[in-house]
Structure formats: structure tokens, C-alpha cells
Amino acid sequence: MALLDELHIRLRSLDDQEEGIRRERAAVLRAFVRAAGGVTEASGLLGMDPRTVVKLQRLDEIAMIVYRSGGTGTDPEGRVGERQREADSRWWRVARASRPKIRLLVVVDRGIVRRIWPVMDTPRWDENEAGKVALPLGERPLTSEEVAEHYPDLGIAIGDERPIRKGLLREHVPVDGAQAHRIVLAIPRSRI
Known part of the structure; x- marks a missing residue:
């Protein structure tokens, strides 16, 4: 043995x-x-x-960005309460294949990045009867310094403007800054 x-x-x-x-x-x-x-x-x-x-x-690690139009749920010193943590984590439609790849939850409120939460690596996510899940968030949002240190290529920081696009509730972006959309440039004009 x-x-x-x-x-x-x-x-x-x-x-x-x-x-x-x-x-x-x-x-x-x-x-x-x-x-x-x-x-x-x-x-x-x-x-x-x-x-x-x-x-x-690409590292196949993603940040899920959610767009809100309500209040930020922080007190004057910037602290986030448990009710806000719960509201940020629930209830989202997330494909099973995407769940293990999500490392961050970015909360955009009224066009400004307000919070960036770490998403815990856990095999089981709480799921409601409609098939929506609660993301397993860390105890507190990351600070600006923590985001810069651990995710330097994310390209999103707390306080950044991120305008809400009509009909967009959430999106996924790579945490490593890889740009997949540029692949379109590789297609010869004759094949377009």
C-alpha cells in the first residue's frame, strides 16, 4: 500500500x-x-x-457577468450583507457544462461593475425546481486589489462602466483575457 x-x-x-x-x-x-x-x-x-x-x-475558466438595475445593496462603507450575497448568487440558468468553469460572478448594477465574487469550486450547486441554480459564492466579494492580483487579464475592475444592453441579463467572458472572436478574421473572404 x-x-x-x-x-x-x-x-x-x-x-x-x-x-x-x-x-x-x-x-x-x-x-x-x-x-x-x-x-x-x-x-x-x-x-x-x-x-x-x-x-x-484559453484556460476555459470564465466569469459570469450579471446585469442588474436595482440597488447595490452595500452600506456607506462598501460592505455587502448576507441578503445581498444571496440575491447575487440566485437564481440563474447555467448549463451544467459551464458550472465547473465559472470562477467569478461579476455584478453590474446600473451600468457600473459593483461587485466581483469568487465562485467556489464545488461539485454540487443548489438547484431549484425550475432548473435554475444558486452560484456557490465566497464569503465576501473580492477587493479591487484581489481582482488585480489573481485575475490580471480579466479586463474588468470594480467601478468600471459596463453599459447594459437591452435584453442582456448575463454573459460569460474568459477570465484570462483570451479573445476568441478574432478568429473570424482568419476566414478567407472567398468563404464568407
């Missing part, structure tokens, strides 16, 4: 190393894409298919 335990520990260590390399590769590739001027240019320089470049620069 000692051998199995040792091998299990080594496997976990290798998994951690692979994850670290994958994250570093994604960050370097994102920087390469920016420096090259876009996905099309980077894929040409690397001799890779543009879809592969897009895939390799």
Missing part, C-alpha cells in the same frame, strides 16, 4: 506541474497574439491553425 500511496502522490504532483505548464503556455501565447497583432497574424507566424491558437490561449 505504501507504493500505491507514493505513486498516487507522484501522479498528483505531475498533474500540478502539467497544469502549471498549461497556464504558463496560455499566458505566453496570449502575449504572443497581442504582440503579433491578432490571432491571424500569430497563427501565420507560428504555422498553426487559428482555431488551435485560440484554443491553446
Whole structure:
């Protein structure tokens, strides 16, 4: 049994190393894409298919952005109460496949980013009878400094303007700043 335990520990260590390399590769590739001027240019320089470049620069971790038009629920010192935490977390339609990828909940109220919550990594989310879920939020929203430190490529900060678009209740964005929409530039005009 000692051998199995040792091998299990080594496997976990290798998994951690692979994850670290994958994250570093994604960050370097994102920087390469920016420096090259876009996905099309980077894929040409690397001799890779543009879809592969897009895939390799993404971490598949997302932030769910929700748009509100009511009050922010914070006191004058900026503290958020349990009632507001509960209101922010509930009830959202989220595909099962997306749930493990969501790392942040960004709350936009009247066009301004008010709160950014960490979403806990848990296998089970509370679900109501309509199939909507309560996101497993952390105990408190992240501070501006925590967002900048842990999610430097998010491109969203507390206090940012983010105008509400008619009919849009929520959207998902990558936490790593990868830009998938640029892939459209790689399609030859003759095929459009």
C-alpha cells in the first residue's frame, strides 16, 4: 500500500506541474497574439491553425457577468450583507457544462461593475425546481486589489462602466483575457 500511496502522490504532483505548464503556455501565447497583432497574424507566424491558437490561449475558466438595475445593496462603507450575497448568487440558468468553469460572478448594477465574487469550486450547486441554480459564492466579494492580483487579464475592475444592453441579463467572458472572436478574421473572404 505504501507504493500505491507514493505513486498516487507522484501522479498528483505531475498533474500540478502539467497544469502549471498549461497556464504558463496560455499566458505566453496570449502575449504572443497581442504582440503579433491578432490571432491571424500569430497563427501565420507560428504555422498553426487559428482555431488551435485560440484554443491553446484559453484556460476555459470564465466569469459570469450579471446585469442588474436595482440597488447595490452595500452600506456607506462598501460592505455587502448576507441578503445581498444571496440575491447575487440566485437564481440563474447555467448549463451544467459551464458550472465547473465559472470562477467569478461579476455584478453590474446600473451600468457600473459593483461587485466581483469568487465562485467556489464545488461539485454540487443548489438547484431549484425550475432548473435554475444558486452560484456557490465566497464569503465576501473580492477587493479591487484581489481582482488585480489573481485575475490580471480579466479586463474588468470594480467601478468600471459596463453599459447594459437591452435584453442582456448575463454573459460569460474568459477570465484570462483570451479573445476568441478574432478568429473570424482568419476566414478567407472567398468563404464568407
